[in-house]
Amino acid sequence: GNSVTQMEGPVTLSEEAFLTINCTYTATGYPSLFWYVQYPGEGLQLLLKATKADDKGSNKGFEATYRKETTSFHLEKGSVQVSDSAVYFCALSDLQGAQKLVFGQGTRLTINP
Amino acid sequence: SQTIHQWPATLVQPVGSPLSLECTVEGTSNPNLYWYRQAAGRGLQLLFYSVGIGQISSEVPQNLSASRPQDRQFILSSKKLLLSDSGFYLCASRFLNEKLFFGSGTQLSVL
Numbered sequence: 684g685n686s687v688t689q690m691e692g693p694v695t696l697s698e699e700a701f702l703t704i705n706c707t708y709t710a711t712g713y714p715s716l717f718w719y720v721q722y723p724g725e726g727l728q729l730l731l732k733a734t735k736a737d738d739k740g741s742n743k744g745f746e747a748t749y750r751k752e753t754t755s756f757h758l759e760k761g762s763v764q765v766s767d768s769a770v771y772f773c774a775l776s777d778l779q780g781a782q783k784l785v786f787g788q789g790t791r792l793t794i795n796p
Numbered sequence: 797s798q799t800i801h802q803w804p805a806t807l808v809q810p811v812g813s814p815l816s817l818e819c820t821v822e823g824t825s826n827p828n829l830y831w832y833r834q835a836a837g838r839g840l841q842l843l844f845y846s847v848g849i850g851q852i853s854s855e856v857p858q859n860l861s862a863s864r865p866q867d868r869q870f871i872l873s874s875k876k877l878l879l880s881d882s883g884f885y886l887c888a889s890r891f892l893n894e895k896l897f898f899g900s901g902t903q904l905s906v907l
Binding site for chain 1: 828830832834838839840841842845855886888890895896898899900901
């Protein structure tokens with residue numbers, strides 16, 4: 684079945700550092716890929732998405748490129764801020780039938796000033 | 797856009813007691829509905845999904861059940877809670893190919 688594997692956390696960085704959170708997936712067909720973010724005390728919200736190979740999703744300075752050859756969708760940001768501290772979830776959806784989203788285990792990111 | 801109402805926000809229940817968590821959706825018709833659980837230190841696990849009234853699919857064997865009595869209402873239940881049912885429960889909704897909208901969640905502690 685479909686699955687998502689994320690880089691284990693927690694990850695702690697200093698402000699303005701470069702961020703990479705790795706995500707790889709296993710899926711049949713051509714899923715859409717997503718990054719969701721959960722800020723402290725809030726619900727999950729969509730950060731970015733990509734629907735086909737070589738697509739790049741971007742939002743709030745974050746980027747992720749859909750790499751079919753390596754089955755990856757790594758999240759990157761060039762200069763993180765304290766306000767980026769949150770839990771990040773990689774997910775995939777096959778957009779068929781029930782359109783189920785399968786999530787990775789989440790990566791907790793803490794940015795220190 | 798869709799709005800998900802989920803309640804209660806927190807719940808403390810003794811082992812063996814029943815459970816009923818309710819989720820209602822506004823802003824769409826005939827959405828796909830989902831119940832996820834986020835256990836402490838773990839990721840999001842899909843528990844149930846529904847593509848229509850009365851249609852429930854279970855992803856994992858467990859002590860819980862789900863029902864969809866109305867188009868925009870999704871209920872998570874248990875007859876007798878276990879300690880292992882503790883976690884953060886999220887209801888989500890999706891219409892066609894739109895993004896998944898999440899409710900604010902219910903933190904359930906079974907003691």
